Amino acid sequence: MTTPSTEPWTVLRLLQWTSDFFKSRGSESPRLDAEILLAHARDCERIELYTAFAEVPSDEQRIAFRELVRRRGEGAPVAQLVGFREFYSIPIRVDENVLVPRPETEHLVVEAIDQAKRIAATVADRPLRILDIGTGSGAIAIAIAKNLKDAEVVAVDVSLAALDIARWNVEKQKLSDRITLMQSDLFEALQADAKFDVICSNPPYISQSEYDSLPDTVRNHEPRGALLAGQDGTEIISRILADAPAHLFPGGRLVLEYSPMIADSCKAMAEGSGKWNDIKRIRDLAGHQRILSLGQTA
Ligand SMILES: C[S@@+](CC[C@H](N)C(=O)[O-])C[C@H]1O[C@@H](n2cnc3c(N)ncnc32)[C@H](O)[C@@H]1O
Structure with missing residues (x-):
């Protein structure tokens, strides 16, 4: 039997766990999906996550991230969850319509x-x-x-x-x-x-x-x-x-x-x-x- 980990939920650990979860749900780009959603929850650029692997996101950020992960796990497109998709290097707002x-x-x-x-x-x-x-x-x-x-x-x-x-x-x-x-x-x-x-x-x-x-x-x-x-x-x-x-x-x-x-x-x-x-x-x-x-x- 494995004991629950007491390691803190750092940015890196959240990304690893979420990538595995999305992979199990059939996402074709599990790591990318996880990074985009975590960056959105933290209101930062994706690239900024790479220098923040050891940081522990605030409770508010983790709650927001958990909800995004839940909806992505149910199949919602990442672009709809964050409200934007880059097209021809232009950020384009999208929704379910x-x-x-x-x-x-x-x-x-x-x-x-x-x-x-x-x-x-x-x-x-x-x-x-x-x-x-x-x-x-x-x-x-x-x-x-x-x-x-x-x-x-x-x-x-x-x-x-x-x-x-x-x-x-x-x-x-x-x-x-x-x-x-x-x-x-x-x-x-x-x-x-x-x-x-x-x-x-x-x-x-x-x-x-x-x-x-x-x-x-x-x-x-x-x-x-x-x-x-x-x-x-x-x-x-x-x-x-x-x-x-x-x-x-x-x-x-x-x-x-x-x-x-x-x-x-x-x-x-x-x-x-x-x-x-x-x-x-x-x-x-x-x-x-x-x-x-x-x-x-x-
Ligand atoms: C494949 S989507 C393309 C959307 C966008 N141009 C793109 O490339 O991301 C097709 C679009 O055509 C619209 N559409 C479907 N039938 C149409 C019609 N008879 N006349 C005008 N627009 C129509 C849909 O509402 C939808 O927005």
Whole structure:
């Protein structure tokens, strides 16, 4: 029989215990999760924990940490627990009404900015215009606006609760003068003649069967409407492919995130429509098809 340890609950010991606990609960990044949550409870930067391993957190900090650990153990995403996720080196506020921005989506931002810069060289007399469909937390729109200094960005989402978070993030980044937020079912609330140089979207693209097999931490804690797109996952993308051409300036570009599961069918859909050319596919760091970038047929 082991006797209970009388060692103090130092920062290091808390991290070790919590990492083991999260590992047993199936976390893919148990140590990182523990560090982010302990830093949050101590109101310090994560890096500061490394010089505080021998310190014993206050009772108040330990109570706050214990509650975070409990909720993480039940599957709540770390980003929701601390209220933020870094995206494109920008802190983005999140809650249960928005998808936590994923690192793969940074590939979409890179491609959208590259395409916009290429187009900017041909457009001298007006600001670039970018549309972000399904903006969620506003992460993509904000990353693009911060990196294209004069661009005007319109960001739409069907969810009013998501738009509230996006508005908070846009204001925090002082971008309200260049990012317009709108509630819209895809293009529906836009003026019929509204045109953009780049339309980008990380839309819902998960099929019903993939959704049913997602980990609890995603299925129970992130909005279903941000993920699920009909039986085969292409419901929203097929609508975007059909309607985007009417909203692109000549020479404009559509940049979409999708999953490897639907990559071939989306490419075939785009080719079959006759509306798109110069079709480029980009893989993520794991080597999976992730981004579809399309030029509009003249
Ligand atoms: C995968 S999330 C992407 C969120 C954010 N852009 C990101 O990359 O982190 C998809 C977003 O599309 C929104 N959405 C779903 N259906 C939509 C529709 N028909 N029209 C507009 N937005 C929609 C959801 O509310 C959700 O915010």
